[in-house]
Amino acid sequence: MSTFQYYRPQRFEELWQLMVEYNNAFSLLAGGTDLLVRLRKGRTNSRALIDIKGLQELHGGIQEINGGLRVGALALMGDLVDDARMQQHFPALVEAMKWVGSTQIRNRATLTGNICNASPAADTAPALLVYGARVNILGSLGERTLSLEDFFLAPGRSALNPHEIVQSIDLSYPETPNGSSFLRLTRRRGFDLATVSVACLLIPEAGRIRFGLGAVAPTPLLVIDGSGVLTQTESAQVAKESALAKLAERATPISDVRASKEYRQAMLFALMSKAQHIASERLNQSRS
Amino acid sequence: MSEYRVVGKSIPRKDALEKVTGSAIYGADIFLPKMLYAAVCRSPHAHAKILSVDIGEAAKVPGVKIILTGKDNIGLFGQFLMDQPIIAFEKVRYEGEPVAAVAAEDLDAAWEAVKLIKVEYELLTPVIDSIQAMKPDSPLLHEKWSDYKMAQAANPVDKSNVCDHFHLKKGDIEAGFAESDIIVENDYDGEMVQHSTMETHGSTVLFDNKGLTIWSPTQSPFMTRDQLAKLFNLSLNQVRIICTHIGGGFGSKYELKTEPILALLALKLKGRPIKMFNTRAEEFLTGGCRGPWRIHAKTGAKKDGTLVAHQFTIYWDTGAYATTGPRVSYNACFASVTPYKIPNIVIDGYTVVTNKHIATAYRGFGVPEVVWGYENQMDLIAEKLNMDKVEFRLKNALDDDDESGTGEILKSVAVKDCIKEAARLLEWDKDFKPGLTPEGKLRGRGIAAFCKLTGTPSSTSVIVKMNEDGTVVVFVSGLEMGQGSTTVIPQIVAEGLGISVEKVTTVPVDTLYSPYDKTTTSSRLTFHSGNAALDAINGIGGINDQIRELASIKWKMDVEQVVIQDGVVIGRDNSGNEKRIVIEDIGKSGIMKEQKPVIATGKYSTSEIYDPPDVETHQSKRPTVMWFWGAQAAEVEIDPETGKVEVTKVTAAHDIGKAINPLGVLQQIEGGVIMGMGHALLEEMIFDDKAILLNGNMVDFKLPTSRDAKMDLKIALVETKPHPEGPYGAKGIGEPGMAPTAAAIAFAVSNAVGKRFTSMPIKADDVLLTLKKMKSSDNHRMGGE
Missing domain, CATH: 3.30.465.10 (Uridine Diphospho-n-acetylenolpyruvylglucosamine Reductase; domain 3)
Structure with missing residues (x-):
């Protein structure tokens, strides 16, 4: 672990001052659940830890x-x-x-x-x-x-x-009625990081479906289809699949130690269709 | 009904309470006055020349006491070939190899200094696997094997990366293949995995006027003592190993790890204890692992399913130094003869060095790997002959009085019973259709059997001491590392003496007073230490004789007039008067008052029964004192959308001879099955093309967690063949629980998918991409018709 200074400012002025003083070479500490791991592994160049829990305004x-x-x-x-x-x-x-x-x-x-x-x-x-x-x-x-x-x-x-x-x-609050779901693929059942994750929000009256995609692009990705194909139960399976595939194309997964690019691509599509399915089932349940 | 009072009864582990309450002393709990801390500067490269090591800046860090580099080496060590430097000099041969070591007043100072050490390297071409290592033009890791001292039997091939070649031959393999109606030939392989013990490697070392004292969670205190004594030119009474509790071993704590480098530092800092424990990242690099392996197998059978020929070539990637690689190969090559009757066999094992992390013993000494290989072959033959896989195995399985592939007329073989039991528990005879279930999952099942020998010859000794109140302490030098020895040995002693098990405890191991034992490996403890303990009780001058003598003094009889029967001391004088002491109450009898202490020693050694295998063929009338036999079956369900495998059911049947503590045996097998499942489906160490480890952390090296262990597990303890030489008939169980698990699960996966997987692990990626490929080739075929 590298050496660092620890601060717990009580006022925002103090905070801004510290941030200027350490010019990027600081880390903000809230829960610290990621930061402490990085510190231990020497994966941060921070010379200062600024604990923001002293700022009452943030305790809302x-x-x-x-x-x-x-x-x-x-x-x-x-x-x-x-x-x-x-x-x-x-x-x-x-x-x-x-x-x-x-x-x-x-x-x-x-x-x-x-x-x-x-x-x-x-x-x-x-x-x-x-x-x-x-x-x-x-x-x-x-x-x-x-x-x-x-x-x-x-x-x-x-x-x-x-x-x-x-x-x-x-x-x-999202428009109602709506259905939503979250799915996450990991290699094991116990704690793990996501290989691919997908959130889905379906708003039938707007004909809109929104997908949030994790671990398949440099940033978490939002993709939206407003055509209604994916919100209408009567849409043809082929049309649905092609709409989903088009959305999934926006993702640019890579191969790493957690999964291959090919597997991530395949899983993204599988998870998106499953997420959509669960979201529409929940929507139906909420209506009945 | 058992005729025993203590043996065969399930009792909770004696070490459970102190472990779950946190009072057990592990290596990391050792804190001594004036203690220093060490940290090691490690190579970031897998293969490189060391051009210079500059410690100038590092030495200035406040609190730093000393920094040692390759120049300070005093010799090489190694269990088979003495090829390993304490600190690398001239060149580094794996990522993480020590190039300098620091001792400082606190750990932060030590690490700060490590960061400031500047090492200049010239990169060399790394040898990344055994395929490359075996090529004639491969770079050599070690220029000349003959430059190294030989510590134990190894058979290196000069001017190559092969540090050991093992060859076993029985019958005429060519004739065997010639008379075969079908021959299957295939390649199998597996990736590197790590023991991943909860406690990393580490120790605390003090050098003072008495010599070296080491607090270490070692599985092999006496081997550690021997090697350090040789390395530092000390006599055995100048090296004291005090064993702390072991937080998981599985073979990884069998050899020297942090001890030599700390001893080298301690030598220069007399009177200051020095402590070091690996970080998890260091543990992945230097803690030892199960090396990657490759097998080429060719097996032939008659139309009726009779096996006739079996050829097996194994390449063990043992990493940068030989360490125990030759022994892993030896044990696994013997096991490669399979638990089946085959008249013509050739086994070759090449132990190959590469620029990877150092391999070592890992629960089973190579056996789970070879089981994966030969049991795949058995499946293939059964499939080709359209025979049921259980029936095929039973047809060929060894039995009492059969000659093994190693030339021994076998006794006490219950592998057939094990195969039957594992199959029965899985309801193998019930209709089973592999493939798609109504719920849309892919279902499959598989079975695998195994054999493994225990390292022979070996010896062990035990001291049994009875206190004045009739309680007993046993000095047994095998280590408790979760296998339950501190419970089983007291059970054997209590049974032998006829007292209750609560009265018997074991003593922490300390080479200063503990009697010699070879190592805690090879599932040998219950058998060897148990026998030695019984010798201490029943042997001439043993505890029973001493009790008889004390009773005769008290009763004023001749010692011949005193006998011990069923836990009762009975004396009959010439006039027929009878006196009795129940040994359970011996403390109250007063016979031990003001007498010599009741202390007896016992030994068990297998040198006498051992027939040294022929150098050319490795055939032997008795290569081992004990074979382990067993079988496991598994059922899986695969999600065809994700390729994820769920192990729904595992059944395990093991030839245990006689379970001393059935509860402990069940726990051992359960742990083994979960470990084997991890190997089958999850665990692998991943490297880049420079032999640098990419997933040396607990997030990306996928160990199964307790949530992943959810399965229907049924275990049968097969006690049909008690071992004639075992204590109360017992055989070992430490390694066997895991031996066939990965194979059985893999076969279930292959069965579900309809395509054979040959590489370990079988990841969801592989399953899904295989399914997709099969689907597209099906579509293709259908389209073409």
Whole structure:
């Protein structure tokens, strides 16, 4: 482990000052479930750890905002999984969070931290993408809001500037009726990282289906079909398959130690059709 | 009903409580006054010349006491060929090989110094696998084998990367193939896997006026002592190995690992204990592994299914140094003769060095690998002859009084019973249709049998001491590494003495006072230490004789007038008066008061029964004191959309002779099955084309977790053939639980898919792509018609 300074600012001015002082050579510490592993492995050049848990403003938890929920930067996955509003409106996200690490990890890890790492395989990203999450960013120069899609730039790189942090994530309740699902393929049943993950949100009245795709491109990917082919039960199987295949084409998976490119491609299509199937079944159940 | 009171009864492990409550002392728990910490600078390259090592900056780190480099080497070590330097000099031969070692006041300082050591390398072409290593123009890892001292039997081929060639021959193989009606010929292979013990390798070493003292979780304290004494030119009383609890061994803690480098540091820092434990990343690079392997097999049979010829060539990639590779090859080549009657056999084993991480013993010494090979052959023949796979195996399986492929007239062989039991538990006779189920899964089943010998000759010794209150402690030098020896040995002793097992405990192993034992390997402990313990009780001058003597003193009788029957000491004087002491209550009898201590030694050695195999043919009338036999069957379901394999059912039947602690045996087999499942479907170490490990971490090296272990597992302990020389008839079970598992699962997968998989592991990727290929060639064929 390398040596570093530890800070726990109480005010944002202190935070901005530290961020300037360490000019990119710092890491923000919230849950620390990824950071500590990287530190131990010497995979970070950070000279400072800035613990943001001293900032009261970030402890907002889960708040209802107009037509949706606002998830504070320090909200824990364990709490989010247990939240009835989350379960009711964003079931695919809750499913995805249940896959993250173990109970102990979820009681420590934040949702915001999971997206700030900008991992292409981030478990929560596909579901957040299909629900159209927006990221509220706070910096020394002011506030701005980005769609999550625009937030991810490259593996490990987000749109955050060196003097900015994520303050909260906004989720609008999706149009009803809707059906959603999350699927994740791993090599073993116990804790594992995703080989491929897929979230699906189906809104029949708009004729729209949204897929969030994980671990198949440099960033988590959002693909949308608004043609209605995939939301209408009466569509021909061939038409459905070709629409799904067209969406899956947007993915650019690679071969690595977890899976081959060919396997990821095959699995992406299989998972997308299964996710779509589960989402429409859930939609039917909610209607009946 | 058992005629025994303690043996054959299931009892909970004696070490369970201290382990689950965290009070057991493991290597990492050792903290000594004035202790220093070590860290090692390791090569990032698999094959390179060392041009220079600059420790200038590193030495300036506050707290650093000493830094050693290749120049400080004092010799080479190795169990068979002494080819391994403590710290690499001139060149490095695998990624992670030590090039410098630091001792410092704290671990952070040691690691800081490691980071500042500058090493200049000139890259050499790495030898990445045994195919490349065997080519005549391959770079040589070791220029000249004859430059090295030979520590034990190895048969290196000069000017090659072959550090050992083993050859076994029986009958006339060419004639055998000539009379075969069908011949199947195929290649099999498997990737490198690691033991992945929960506790990594490490030790704490002190050098002072008394010599070397080492706290280590070693499986082989006496071998470690011997090798270190030779390396550092010390006598045996100057090397003391204190064994800490072993947090998982499976063969990986059988050889020297961190001990030599720490001892080298300690030699220069007298009086300061030095401790080091591998990080998980270091463990993957240097902790030992099961090397990749390749098999070429050719097997011939008659139309009626009678096996007539079997030729097997195995290439073991043992990594950069020979270590125990020749022994893995020896044991597995013997097992390659199969548990079947075959008159004509040729086995060749080539142990090959490459620039990969060092291989070592891994639960079964190569046997699971060769089972994968020869049992695939058996399946193929059965399929070609349209015979049932169980029936085919039973037709050919060895029995008592048959001659084995190694030239021995066998006794105590229950492999047929095991095959029958494994098949019965899987309901093999019930209608079974492989392929698509109504639920849309692909279903298949398979069965595999095996044989394995225990390393012979070997010897062990035991000290049994009875305390004044009648409790007993046993000094047994085999290590408890999860196999249950600290429970089984007390059961054997309690049975032998006629007392309750609660009264008997074992003593931690410390070479200062513990009696000699070869190693804790080869599933030999219950058999060898059990026999030695019974010798200490029943042998001349043993515990029973000593009790008789003490009773005779107390009762003022001749010792001949005192006998021990069923746990009772009975004395009859000339006038017919009888006195009795129940040994269970001996503490209250007062016979031990102010007398000599009741301490007896016992030994068990297999040198006398061992017939050294012929050098040319490896035929022997008795190559081993004990064969292990068994069979396992498996059923799988495959998701055709993902290629993922779910092992739904495994049945295991093992020839256990006599289960001393049935519960412990069941646990051993259960653990073995889960480990074997990991090998069949998940585990592999992945390398790039420079022999650099790509997945040396617990995320990407896929060990099965407890969630993956969900299956319907049925185990039969076959006790039809007690071992005539075993304690109460017992045979070993440590390695066998895993021996046929991967093969049985693989055959079930092949059966479900309708295509034979020959490489281990069988990953979901492979299954899915195979299914897709089959589907597209089906479509193609249909389209063409």
